[in-house]
Amino acid sequence: MTTTTLSRPDPAPAAGTGPKRVLHFIDGAHTAGTGERTFENRSPADGALISTVHEASRADVDAAVKAARAALKGPWGRMTMEERAAILHKVADGITRRFDEFLAAECLDTGKPRSLASHIDIPRGAANFKIFADLVKNVATECFEMATPDGKGAINYAKRVPKGVIGVISPWNLPLLLMTWKVGPALACGNTVVVKPSEETPTTTALLGEVMNEAGVPPGVYNVVHGFGPNSAGEFLTTHPDVDGITFTGETRTGEAIMKAAATGVRAVSFELGGKNPALVFADCDLDKAIEGTMRSVFANCGQVCLGTERVYVERPVFDEFVRRLKAGAEGLRLGRPEDPETSLGPLISQEHRSKVLSYYARAALDGATVVTGGGIPAMPADLQDGAWVQPTIWTGLSDDSAVVREEIFGPCCHVRPFDTEEEAVALANDTPYGLAAAVWTENLARAHRVAGQLEAGIVWVNSWFLRDLRTPFGGAKQSGIGREGGVHGLEFYTELKNVCIKL
Ligand code: NAD
Numbered sequence: 001m002t003t004t005t006l007s008r009p010d011p012a013p014a015a016g017t018g019p020k021r022v023l024h025f026i027d028g029a030h031t032a033g034t035g036e037r038t039f040e041n042r043s044p045a046d047g048a049l050i051s052t053v054h055e056a057s058r059a060d061v062d063a064a065v066k067a068a069r070a071a072l073k074g075p076w077g078r079m080t081m082e083e084r085a086a087i088l089h090k091v092a093d094g095i096t097r098r099f100d101e102f103l104a105a106e107c108l109d110t111g112k113p114r115s116l117a118s119h120i121d122i123p124r125g126a127a128n129f130k131i132f133a134d135l136v137k138n139v140a141t142e143c144f145e146m147a148t149p150d151g152k153g154a155i156n157y158a159k160r161v162p163k164g165v166i167g168v169i170s171p172w173n174l175p176l177l178l179m180t181w182k183v184g185p186a187l188a189c190g191n192t193v194v195v196k197p198s199e200e201t202p203t204t205t206a207l208l209g210e211v212m213n214e215a216g217v218p219p220g221v222y223n224v225v226h227g228f229g230p231n232s233a234g235e236f237l238t239t240h241p242d243v244d245g246i247t248f249t250g251e252t253r254t255g256e257a258i259m260k261a262a263a264t265g266v267r268a269v270s271f272e273l274g275g276k277n278p279a280l281v282f283a284d285c286d287l288d289k290a291i292e293g294t295m296r297s298v299f300a301n302c303g304q305v306c307l308g309t310e311r312v313y314v315e316r317p318v319f320d321e322f323v324r325r326l327k328a329g330a331e332g333l334r335l336g337r338p339e340d341p342e343t344s345l346g347p348l349i350s351q352e353h354r355s356k357v358l359s360y361y362a363r364a365a366l367d368g369a370t371v372v373t374g375g376g377i378p379a380m381p382a383d384l385q386d387g388a389w390v391q392p393t394i395w396t397g398l399s400d401d402s403a404v405v406r407e408e409i410f411g412p413c414c415h416v417r418p419f420d421t422e423e424e425a426v427a428l429a430n431d432t433p434y435g436l437a438a439a440v441w442t443e444n445l446a447r448a449h450r451v452a453g454q455l456e457a458g459i460v461w462v463n464s465w466f467l468r469d470l471r472t473p474f475g476g477a478k479q480s481g482i483g484r485e486g487g488v489h490g491l492e493f494y495t496e497l498k499n500v501c502i503k504l
């Protein structure tokens with residue numbers, strides 16, 4: 001393996017310097033690895049080449065896992081919880097100190113508006129380390145005293161120990177946020193990690209390696225390998241026999257493939273998967289709030305949020321007004337470059353994803369939808385012609401069994417359908433194989449409790465969206481996930497519970 005002395009891959013090439021290389025981060029150093037293949041990272045906004053990314057070979061993944069194993073047994077494993085927590089606070093501070101670099105890198109890779117990433121992605125990247133560093137220090141375990149025949153008794157107490165080397169596979173929609181959402185608790189619990197970020201968004205994982213070194217995280221605790229899924233870094237990592245657990249965020253179908261890989265060696269998995277999330281808008285809601293929240297839940301991050309709304313059910317008396325106002329909101333969105341403060345909607349992540357989203361736009365027309373607004377490719381200025389732009393889109397009139405209403409699209413679009421009774425609304429919302437999130441808009445407190453209790457979802461928002469205390473459980477029901485991360489709930493995956501029985 002060739003280890004370069006490159007201090008870091010510059011995520012935002014300065015004007016005139018051209019695209020950079022993004023390397024793996026193994027055992028505390030950026031490295032090109034042994035893999036002979038590279039791939040291009042292109043801007044979704046204008047198609048320009050951002051960087052050339054090295055693709056990990058099986059040997060590179062093996063080197064990363066070995067480094068993680070050595071660090072687990074070595075310095076990281078020997079530290080006290082307090083020492084590890086103090087270092088993770090420094091990691092969070094390092095992200096905050098280099099906020100602008102992270103922001104530029106994330107916006108370049110994803111095309112998302114700076115206004116969004118500066119409020120959500122980067123602050124949460126830092127918070128994900130602090131919250132779990134603080135949390136693990138306050139977790140109690142159980143203790144039972146028991147009687148024994150000799151009358152002297154015994155004490156049983158449970159102890160949480162790190163699970164080991166954790167494979168982290170993350171998606172492209174909120175790259176730093178979702179990757180650190182796993183790395184934070186994994187490291188706080190004393191594990192070491194090998195991260196395989198999405199091939200679409202490699203840069204902030206590489207930059208985080210720099211921050212880890214600056215914060216004093218020992219080499220080998222945090223490793224990154226780049227590449228794709230099948231027959232590439234993703235598969236090499238999930239099939240590696242020395243990885244103790246795999247935490248994955250991404251599509252449900254990918255989760256199935258990873259679960260098969262994890263079956264060999266009976267490794268634990270934690271999955272945050274896809275969704276087809278409903279919003280229920282009752283006539284007794286505050287319509288201003290419902291419109292504002294639904295606008296965000298449908299169009300934020302160009303609809304590429306797993307928790308986003310793609311199915312809106314509106315009680316008939318307010319249906320026409322709701323559709324009219326949502327249409328006005330969608331048509332008021334400003335598509336543009338991430339750095340333009342006026343931009344409220346960026347592009348989709350790639351041309352490939354745009355083709356998928358546009359295939360649903362075509363399918364909606366074929367299935368007889370009324371296109372309230374959008375439905376195609378927007379006219380963009382000459383310098384953005386090669387970007388992955390789509391129009392924000394609203395449909396009505398589709399049948400409940402249309403693929404557009406049943407399948408996750410992951411684009412800036414939704415179908416709006418009227419309902420007449422609360423019972424009908426709940427049945428429609430639950431008519432999906434997914435169970436990630438739901439939103440309920442009502443001013444009736446009893447109804448809010450009643451409906452939230454019946455919805456089959458990991459999180460139900462009432463009169464809000466994307467609002468969440470990070471100490472709460474996060475995950476999906478049905479095909480939207482396995483397990484819960486967040487708060488103490490993540491400890492079920494990131495630690496092993498050991499019982500110690502002491503005969504007195
Ligand atoms: P994806 O499943 O295509 O890819 C996610 C990651 O898995 C990438 O790093 C990819 O390279 C890797 N991968 C793909 N095939 C693999 C394989 N066979 N073995 C190992 N790794 C493999 O998902 P995506 O397109 O990056 O993200 C969008 C999807 O993620 C949507 O379905 C969305 O709902 C879901 N998502 C869910 C949550 C959640 O919290 N539930 C959050 C964000 C995104």
Ligand code: 6OD
Pocket residue numbers: 173174178181304305306307474
């Ligand atoms: O907020 C989070 O912790 C989280 N996991 C959000 C997921 C968003 C999906 O795109």
